[in-house]
Amino acid sequence: MGTWDIGPFDNDTAADFAGDLDEAALEEREPMIRSVLKRAADVTDFLETLDAERAVAAAALVVAQQPGGRPACSNYGPSEPLPELSADLRTLAVEALDQVVAESSEIAELWDDVAEGRKWRRDITRLRDVLDPPVPLQEEVLFGI
Numbered sequence: 001m002g003t004w005d006i007g008p009f010d011n012d013t014a015a016d017f018a019g020d021l022d023e024a025a026l027e028e029r030e031p032m033i034r035s036v037l038k039r040a041a042d043v044t045d046f047l048e049t050l051d052a053e054r055a056v057a058a059a060a061l062v063v064a065q066q067p068g069g070r071p072a073c074s075n076y077g078p079s080e081p082l083p084e085l086s087a088d089l090r091t092l093a094v095e096a097l098d099q100v101v102a103e104s105s106e107i108a109e110l111w112d113d114v115a116e117g118r119k120w121r122r123d124i125t126r127l128r129d130v131l132d133p134p135v136p137l138q139e140e141v142l143f144g145i
Contacts, residue, residue, distance in 0.1 A: 006120040007074055008060035008127070013053040015076035022080040029082050033058045034089060041095035045104065052100045052107035059093040059127050066090070069130045094132045097124055 002012030009015055017036065021029050040047060040055035061078070063069040065085050072078075101108050101124055111117040 006116055006123055008057045008072060008123075009074040009076040011053050013050050014057035017054045017057050018076060018078040021078045021082070026081075026083055029080075030085055030089075033061055033082075033085065034092065037062075037089065037092045037096040040099050041092055043099050043104070047099050047102070047105040047107070049107045049110065052105055055096040055100055056124065056127070059097050059131070061085070062089045062093040063127050063130045066130050090131045094128055097128045097131075100124060 004010050009018055021032060024032060036051075036054045036058040040051050043051070057072075057077070060072040061082060062085055064072040065082075099105060101121060108121075111120045
């Protein structure tokens with residue numbers, strides 16, 4: 001695995017995806033992101049690492065355009081601007097991220113075998129929570145806890 005850190009673009013596959021986005025015409029970038037997310041979200045048996053790494057990177061780009069989302073800044077992320085992404089990509093990105101951390105995900109298995117695995121899972125959860133914020137418990141709503 002050509003991975004040097006836990007960030008969405010901190011692996012060879014995601015960095016290559018960012019390069020592909022940079023080389024594509026502006027109007028081709030959203031369909032590329034959609035395709036990567038759909039491929040991961042629609043997996044029916046086993047999600048391979050390369051597809052998962054691209055999906056995490058694509059989801060991070062969707063997150064970057066959401067309120068509360070962090071920019072997907074990395075030396076290895078896209079340098080060229082992205083168009084404003086369609087709102088429906090939020091749901092697709094959530095579905096893709098759910099597959100990334102599922103039992104049938106090769107990348108989840110690999111991360112679970114290393115010390116940084118818990119941190120990687122927390123980062124995936126943070127991305128997902130921007131796209132589909134958890135509903136606060138009733139106590140928190142009533143009492144401002």
